[in-house]
Amino acid sequence: MSFNPLSAILKEHKLEGHNYIVWKQNLDIVLTAEEYKYVLTTECPPEPAANASATVKETYRKWCKANEMAKCCMLASMSTVLQHQHQGMNTATEIMNNLNNHFGTQNRAAKSLAFRSIMTKVMKEGTSVRDHVLEMMSHLNQIEILGGIIDPESQVTIILQSLPSSYQQFKLNFEMNKRAYTLAELLTELQPAEDLMVQTKAAMMSSRSSSSGSKPGKGKKKAQNVVAPKIAKGKKKRVNTNKKQSGKCFKCGEKGH
Known part of the structure; x- marks a missing residue:
């Protein structure tokens, strides 16, 4: 095995049993980096x-x-007891299954x-x-590391369904396009769509702000025109009750009441 700083992960976190999930995740990283992971999913050729x-x-x-290098990675990162139990096995797949x-x-609980x-x-709107x-x-x-299988098309569908209504x-x-996206391609397509929505929203906010800035002046003029006649009309109807009546009373004939 070529020197790979990632292999130190396995050395520092050896499999004891209780830490199986973390160990398996670290093993996946190392085997992927070393290009040995495929032996866990493919049978030995004749x-x-x-x-x-x-x-x-x-x-x-x-x-x-x-296969031999994958076995070495696995055995070297186990406790002494587990090494003894698995060192006689022929393939990395056999070790992993055991x-x-x-x-x-632990695996089933983590997968669930x-x-x-x-x-x-x-996804929350605006994030x-x-x-x-x-x-x-x-x-x-x-x-996938825990052994679950979700086909690529279903993975894309799950992510699309998790997007908010703005998408x-x-x-x-x-x-409509019926295009088969990989996850990386989907991410590449979503980012310009997000940028476009942000720009559109900013333009709409700017337009609303400009419109609301011109309306208050017109409204104020209308209010002045409407209120002024009412005040003037109210003054005409006001009667001074302290002013003495002129002329003779039609009952008693006296003036002033």
């Missing part, structure tokens, strides 16, 4: 015949070497939690779509 082509022989040799049988309860997290996660998608991708990767037009365009 041993080539003496007259087999160079390509067939190289494929077999490469798989056997990757570990899963021993500590699978990861599934719940990704199915209930909803970063990039951060949201990266978080969703992290949950999907964790599910409805993007979702409609996606359905």
Whole structure:
């Protein structure tokens, strides 16, 4: 195995049993970086015949070497007791299956939690779509590490469903185009859509602000025109009750009342 600083992760966090989930996640990182992870998901090719082509022989040799290196990574990062139990096994897959049988309860609980997290996660309006998608991708990767299988098309669908209503037009365009996005391509397409929505919202706010700034002046003039006649009309109707009546009283004939 070539020197890789990531391998120090396994050395510092050896598998004891109770830490199986964390150990498995760290192992996935190291095997991916070293390009050995594929031996956990592919069977060993048949041993080539003496007259087999160079390509067939190289494929077999490469798989056997990757398998041995993956086994070394796994055994070197276990407690002494676990090493003794697994060192006689022929493939890295055999070791992983046995570990899963021993500590699978932890694995199933973590997988269930990861599934719940990704199915209930909803992006909040106004937050970063990039951060949201990266978080969703992290949950999907964790599910894969724990042995869960979600096909690429379903992964994209799950992320689209977690977007808020402001991305409805993007979702409609996606359905109409019937394009097969990878998660990376989906993120690349979502970011310009987010920028466009932010610009559109800013333009609408600016337009509303300009419109509201011109209306108060007109309203004030109308109020003055309406109120003034009412005040004048009210003054005409006011009667001075202290003024003495002129002329003679039609009853008693006296003046002044």
